[in-house]
Amino acid sequence: xxxxxxxxxxxxxxxxxxxxxxxxxxxxxxxxxxxxxxxxxxxxxxxxxxxxxxxxxxxx
Ligand SMILES: [Zn+2]
Numbered sequence: 001x002x003x004x005x006x007x008x009x010x011x012x013x014x015x016x017x018x019x020x021x022x023x024x025x026x027x028x029x030x031x032x033x034x035x036x037x038x039x040x041x042x043x044x045x046x047x048x049x050x051x052x053x054x055x056x057x058x059x060x
Pocket of ligand 1: 010011028
């Protein structure tokens with residue numbers, strides 16, 4: 001997982017990467033809503049995020 005930085009998850013489920021949490025969520029526009037995802041949950045969160053996006057695309 002090296003090189004991706006820290007994984008942050010918004011309360012809406014949006015995932016972002018970086019050294020610091022985004023100030024504002026690009027999905028739900030919440031401010032300071034990101035929390036750090038524990039290292040042992042990163043793969044799980046990424047899998048959920050990918051599945052959610054695929055489902056949304058299929059519905060459109
Ligand atoms: Zn959000």
